[in-house]
Amino acid sequence: MSDENDVMSTEDRLIYMANQIARNVTALGKDEAVVMTANHIRDFWDPAMKRRIAALAASRREALLPIAAAAIDRISAP
Amino acid sequence: MQSHEASVDMKRLIEDWVHLHGRTRDQLLPLLHAIQEEVGFIDDAAVPLIAQALNLSRADVHGVVTFYHDFRRMPAGRHVVKLCRAESCQARGGAAIEVAAAQRLGVPMGATRRDGQVTLEPVYCLGLCAVGPNALVDGRPVARIDAAAIERIAQEVAA
């Protein structure tokens, strides 16, 4: 079927999702927002998605909002 | 049903009226009277507009229009003669007058003459019960109707 120009790639979408969570909790203040974003990803994302966003946090960090990036670091931390 | 759109004037008429008198349900009869006064009858095409204006269903309005004998769904003749059929007028020879009037005006009771000149309608009491038989001719009360009075009425509605 026809063009899918406007459909995000999976990686773009994961970044978009993480950023979107971060944007929606930003009003809580940075510290709480990072915790909320991290919790959210931990609770609702499947393991493969978590692995991929962790990798993206390294390879495409500039695409992530600071809160999202910090949250992903928080999940990845042992 | 609404094959012909209600005219813009009707819409304006209703809107203006509602603006003045409010749009609660109890304004339905006053509004219908106003429309009939202005237009001469309640066109079926006006019913949806009335319903909309007063927040009623079309069925609500239709039920009311058809309940009250005053409201016409078709235009009346150019002249309307309402002849009393009630007991007090009957006691004064009303039945014979009814027959004579129908004959002289050339239209049966409850109908409009084919040329649209006159509508003859029954009315049940005008409150003139000591001076009958009575009629309303285009809204004007006439008492003690006899053959001569019928002739005068016939001349009047010929105009």
Place this chain on the structure above:
Amino acid sequence: MTFTRETDHGTPPAIATGRSVTLTIDGETVTMPEGTSIMRAASLTGCSIPKLCATDNVESFGSCRLCLVEVEGRSGYPASCTTPIADGMVVRTQSERLKQLRRGVMELYISDHPLDCLTCPANGDCELQEQAGAVGLREVRYGYDGATNMGQAKDQSNPYFDFDPSKCIVCSRCVRACDEVQGTFALTIEGRGFDSKVSPSQGQDFLSSECVSCGACVQACPTATLTEKKVVEIGTPDRAVVTTCAYCGVGCTFRAEMRGEELVRMVPWKEGKANHGHSCVKGRFAWGYAQHRDRILQPMIRSSVEEPWREVSWEEAIAHTAGEFRRIQAKYGTRSIGGITSSRCTNEETFLVQKLIRQGFGNNNVDTCARVCHSPTGYGLKTTFGTSAGTQDFDSIAQADVILVIGANPTDGHPVFASRMKKRLREGAKLIVIDPRRIDLVQSPHVEAAHHLPLRPGTNVAMLTAMAHVTVTENLFDEAFIRERCDWEEFMDWAAFVAEPSRSPEAVEPLTGVMAQEVRAAARLYATGGNAAIYYGLGVTEHSQGSSTVMAIANLAMATGNIGREGVGVNPLRGQNNVQGACDMGSFPHEFSGYRHVSDDAVRASFEKAWGVALDAEPGLRIPNMLDAATDGTFKAIFIQGEDILQSDPNTHHVAAGLAAMECVVVQDLFLNETANYAHVFLPGSTFLEKDGTFTNAERRIQRVRKVMAPLNGYGDWEIVQLVAQAMGLDWSYSHPSQIMDEIAALTPTFAGVHYDRLDAEGSLQWPANDAAPHGTPTMHIDGFVRGKGKFVVTDYVPTDEKTGPRFPLLLTTGRILSQYNVGAQTRRTANEAWHREDRLEIHPADAENRGIADGDWVSLKSRAGETSLRALITERVAPGVVYTTFHHPDTQANVITTDYSDWATNCPEYKVTAVQVMRSNGPSDWQRDYAAQARHSRRIAPLEAAE
């Protein structure tokens, strides 16, 4: 259950005053609630008074004069239906004198009634016939040559029932049912006196009148004047089974009335606690799809979607399915497959599908169509209140003083509940509607919103926060409630947030497009107008801020103390019949049944113990993630029960690509739906008439679905899932769905008290139903929130990234219409097509004029996701800049247009906001023609081989 008509007590129950009255009826002393009519009191005592115009779902009317009785010390013969009982009253319901009067009345009735009882479709099921016998009418002395109302033409315009005015006794039951029960006011009496006749709208036929075909009039008619065509065709029923409707989330109870093995009609059941004997055009009439010739009754498989389907035996189909799942898992890993449960199937079936996935597939890749409708409700209400469900039962609305409807269109989406709502509004409750469209509730006969806030799509959070701003800054909040029931500190944080000037109605007016004064007035009314209840729908959830909006609603309710009693609350109107149940049953990839996270070790241990396997502690994939994973090549097979994700999910192109990338797509459904065009295995499904089980409606009410007839396809859906599970090596051995419910109850604390025997005894149960609430829970959070303290959550307004611009200057929002249901798979296969044969694009006259579009013109509708064509409907229901369409017809495929933006917390798609352009066009788009051809190609079926 054999066929017995429900007892009709003649008049509704008295409005409770708490006082009772003692009187004597036919020598027997009885005590009844004050306000009860003599008729009802007599009926409850067991003596039946003749009646025709009285029926207990409408107010007494007093027109038929058959129910006259004698009351000692009173002159005359009062009508028992309109006379309330009084202390010490001595009533005689039977005497020679009464018999004589009743016969006199009946003689008049019959003098204007055709004498064709023997050939009448209502013969044996006609109250006039029955009462004529009851009053002992033996002759009619008025003769044959008098005036009658007979010989009038029948109106057969309605696809489901006929109107034969010659048989009408002008009792006005139909008119009153339309007014009082349905609230449409489509019927009236035309004329007066002997010429009185029932008239749909302006003396029109039913189909062109204002009638919405809810069936209340047909049900109310005591003669054959209004008769279902099916009764005419098949005859009167001889047995009945009480069951639950499979359409929307209202969950109406019906008596499926059968003649032999044929379903004659569905009659709403008075005892049904969700519907109290009312129905809509879908539940009452649109069940013909169950016998439609399009139903697939034989399993089919194919190795590629390019091939035609091949009919196979159930054994082969099941073995093939299980084999494919195992093969793919072996090749691509445990997490490479998953499934989707259906909100149209029973709780038991849903539970089994998620169990198959968790236990059999060994992963949590299960999701449900609630993902695309009410997942934000689950998230938002769980976060704020502690439980993922509406707080009230439907009856609660009778106590509401202010009703706030946001993002819902109850008269179309939840018509039976809408009738209750309209009744309350007619009683004087005030209405606030927050919706971009002027939905019917904003103004329809006898109902008018006090405030309609026609906000720009996508600005719900800004609007609700502005209302919260008014509540806080004008000191309209309920401090005592908040201090007692919520966390005061959290409230203070939230209050400070919403009180910022940037969140005032004035400040957000440019965003929402709604005048600040109106917002302030609405907020004041909600906060101060007495019991205030919020009802919302997908116009709240299907946004990129869906979860925030749900929480903003919860905040508002908590701040004003409108939670925890009757008449208030936060009430999501669920779309499909069992959305609530599907969510309850653990259909989400992160939760077990009862909304318990898969990472909770204790919960997981209980399931592991029951199921004898280790379970995954990590959340699985959501539907959109499954599709992403499929296009990425890591997700290879899916089991889809009773869903049509291709039509219902956003961005059709993307869904199609995901499905096309899989190796095995298994679809279980009644029909070859759009998704099945991409399927490799098709397992025929069964209808709700063909199986036992339970549905849970929007008020958390668990109700029985009872088998009315044998499944045409051979198996109930639960049996099919069991067959697949068994073929995959699981040791399932359910012989009846009640055993599945027992397992659910054992594993789910909120369902601990739910068993079939209890459901049969009590009619229904609202969860939580357990030791703490043995009779269920009509109203939640009465003594405290489920989570402990109610949580105020700061909900920042984060605008969607879907923006209008020069290319796409209009905003599209989508919804549904009364006569059609969801993707239309069912309703399109019924005579409901008479009302809505195609999806149309609603567009404001100004926008239409700019584009040279006339009413009925073909227009192309284009977004960055895709393009389709449909015909335009020019209307002021939509604001300038906004267009609207429904998504019931695959020919239109409205979801070709919708984008892959979704809710930040749940990925619920943003159906309600899509930037589009609308232009005149010549007809269906190229894509639609290609799609139609492809669908035809994909639906070819090769016949079953004889050698089998």
Place this chain on the structure above:
Amino acid sequence: MKPGQKSKIYVSRDMASVALGADEVAQAFAAAGCEVVRTGSRGLFSIEPLVEVEQDGARVGFGPVGPHDVAAVLDGSHGARLGDVAALPFLAGQQRFTFARCGVIDPLDPEDYAAHGGWRGLDAARGMAPQAVVDAVKASGLRGRGGAGFPTGIKWQTVLDAASDAKFIVCNADEGDSGTFADRMLMEGDPYCLIEGMAIAGHAVGAGHGYVYIRSEYPFAIATMREAIERSAERIAPFTLEVRVGAGAYVCGEETALLDSIEGKRGQVRAKPPLPALAGLFGQPTVINNVLSLAAVPFILAEGAEAYAAVGFGRSRGTMPVQLAGNVKHGGLYEIGFGITLGELVNDIGGGTASGRPVRAVQVGGPLGAYFPPAMFDLPFDYEAFAQAGGLIGHAGITVFDDRVDMAHMARFAMEFCSVESCGKCTPCRIGSTRGVEIMDRIIAARDTQPVVAEGVEGGLARALHSRSPARIDAGLEAQTALLRDLCDTMKYGSLCALGGFTPYPVLSALDHFSEDFGALAPAKEAAE
């Protein structure tokens, strides 16, 4: 009269006077340079159009007068000179409590009204507590003048006691009974009296707004009341009033149908209870009274309850404006205390028939009232006495018929009227009235031909359902008369309201008292009880 002096002339503007030519007469006097004051009617229509010329503070009456009689009247030479109209026996014999001003004053002149004792009742009432006003009305013994005769004070008490912040006063001015015109005359001739009565009622029960529901057949009353309400708005404030106009439905004279009509609905009768006093207009506590009941109230408050109660008979206190109509020599309005006999009214006051022929029947109480033969003329005018005689006073209209009347035709007309005006809600009235007309047609046909021999009709429901075969109908006089009685029984005891329930009164009274017109086959007998 001295030349050059402008004569002051009084001419009625009452609709009956106008129907007899009063407008032309008034115009002629105005054209002759007279100052013309339009009044209500004095109520004696045999002298209308009546012209009263003011001379030295006294009024000299002439009537009937035509437009060409101006000169003769002004120079006093007119043959129909009546002298002081109030001294005419017809007027002098009355006890005008309610109609004291009617025909005397300019109905729309508030000063004239005040000068003739107007507003004293309202002022007195407003100086009293609501309960005291209700007590006064109770003490007066005033009973509803609409027909049922329910004590007005008790009705008001119920409304006063009902808790609601929105109560209404509704005046039932839907005077549809043939032979009655007192409401119309009062509204046209002394509208402030009604307005004052309603304002008092408003004060007494705590209602802020009132409606006057007037039938559309009374265009003069509608116009006069509207004008009067506008002119007296300040005087009655904060109480407010408006006129609502009927639309051709006799049944709207029934109080609950009237309420539905005001609410904008089909004028169908409501079942009672609830009583309008508790749940009336828009579901609120409502006083609904007839014009004459409300118009009697200012007198009671101004002159005291005792003054009112002093007049009357038995439990019927005060005065009753009796209306003499139909074939009567001196037709008009005659206000008198209860107790006067029917014969006195018809013969002594009315002067017998206008045709000069013998009186054969009178119908009392409009189309739902019974027909009485002269043999019953000693009946006293009193609610209880009439009820006992199988009739009703109703609105106190008396329609006189001479010996040419065919009472079977009048019975048929009663059924026909019921069928024309039935609201269609209850079965006995909706179908019964039509069947009643058909039965009367058969009786009249049988009376005028040979009786038909009845065929045996056997029982059984199945037979009933086939009994419409014409051969099975006994169209003979005896059977049809029996059927008529059965039908009347069903209608009387089965109907929802008085329209269907009282139509048997004229029918059965005609049958009982004038059986010769029904083929003389019908011995008077009690309807089965």
